[in-house]
Amino acid sequence: MKKVVKTIPRFRNYFIDTLRLYLKGGPGGAGHPKYGGLGGSGGNIYIEAKPGITLKSVQRNQTSQRYTADPGKPSQQFALIGKGGADLVLPVPPGVVATTDVGTELGESNKEGERVLVAHGGEGGSPTNGFLGQAGQQHHVKLVLKTIADIGLVGFPNAGKSTLLKAVSRAKPKIASYPFTTLRPKVGVIEYPDKRMISMADLPGLVEGAHENKGLGHSFLRHIERTKLLLLVVAVNGFKLNTKSVHRSAMESLLLLNKELELYDPMLLSKPAILLVNKMDLKGSSKLYDELLESVAKGQEYVSSLPEEMRPNKLIHLHEIVGISAKANEESVQHVKDRVRLVLDLIADMEDTQESGALVTYDDFNSDARVFQSAVTEHGTKLT
Ligand SMILES: Nc1nc2c(ncn2[C@@H]2O[C@H](COP(=O)(O)OP(=O)(O)OP(=O)(O)O)[C@@H](O)[C@H]2O)c(=O)[nH]1
Ligand SMILES: [Mg+2]
Structure with a gap:
């Protein structure tokens, strides 16, 4: 046949x-x-x-x-x-x-x-x-x-990345209930009342195998390199690409994103990252959210129970996990704005303390990760 x-x-x-x-x-x-x-x-x-x-x-x-x-x-x-x-x-x-x-x-x-x-x-x-x-x-x-934006939105198709960009900025990205709505990177600017501006790049959805150029592939993974902070976006109810593909839970989505980033360039895993669990307005989301947090808390133990093709070698370091509804909860969107600003300010402080002109490397972050993390936790929601 x-x-x-x-x-x-x-x-x-x-x-x-x-x-x-x-x-x-x-x-x-x-x-x-x-x-x-x-x-x-x-x-x-x-x-x-x-x-x-x-x-x-x-x-x-x-x-x-x-x-x-x-x-x-x-x-x-x-x-x-x-x-x-x-x-x-x-x-x-x-x-x-x-x-x-x-x-x-x-x-x-x-x-x-x-x-x-x-x-x-x-x-x-x-x-x-x-x-x-x-x-x-x-x-x-x-x-x-390479697109240069402070923040890169990373997630599978349909997670709500564009919806979030629209909610925090004046950008008007296309939003639809089918995968691959976003075909090319779009940068929006978050404006704060004191005129501070933070740019956010809405990137096309990744798929399993993106590092091998599947889906929209490689070309967009490259843009992630040039952002300072990653916002990983997963839908609380997970993701299913099409009728034939398997359903992935939020935790599986997170690990698969982790894996795609790692396969493209392991350095990406040392970038500051926040996990946004979107669509918290959906029915039954609290239970799913708790399950996700439990799995994250288990960490490596959870990962070893997965089939090998889904297992990343190294887990991405998440500074924070935040449940949001990009579409239906303004307060949660405001919270995202506040948090990203806080984290980017910390990054900027770290850059300032370096010799003038020198760029902060990923390694600097790792060595200072504890300080960085505790400063974020101060106001904190959940942390891994
Ligand atoms: N219930 C609910 N639906 C949402 C939320 N955020 C986004 N959606 C819906 O999810 C679908 C996908 O949203 P998009 O913002 O286009 O998703 P995306 O991640 O940009 O998708 P791609 O561009 O294909 O990678 C749309 O139908 C949105 O209306 C949310 O917080 N709650
Ligand atoms: Mg989109």
């Missing part, structure tokens, strides 16, 4: 967050052996962040995806020092990371005007190279856009 395989549509065209270019630094100009003249060096290629630019526009500007910088001028009898070739500057959206094909990071351009050298021009001809201008660097470079 012929097997019908349903393919999951790819939505890459809507949102380009990766672009591969072939870049050639300008070649150096020839020197002048007879008079000892020096050739000009070839132009460099840089990327430079510019708000309002999309990767798609970088792609559209040059159909061949090839960019070459200007060559250096040769040394001439009446102009012994050849002029350098002009640099080529490619405008990119802020938050782009450039890497080579083998994964070597060339740099990130996060703020307007921040330049990253992505292909260097060749040396001009001089006595050290026999007055021969050298070729510029030629290689493929990958530009990857």
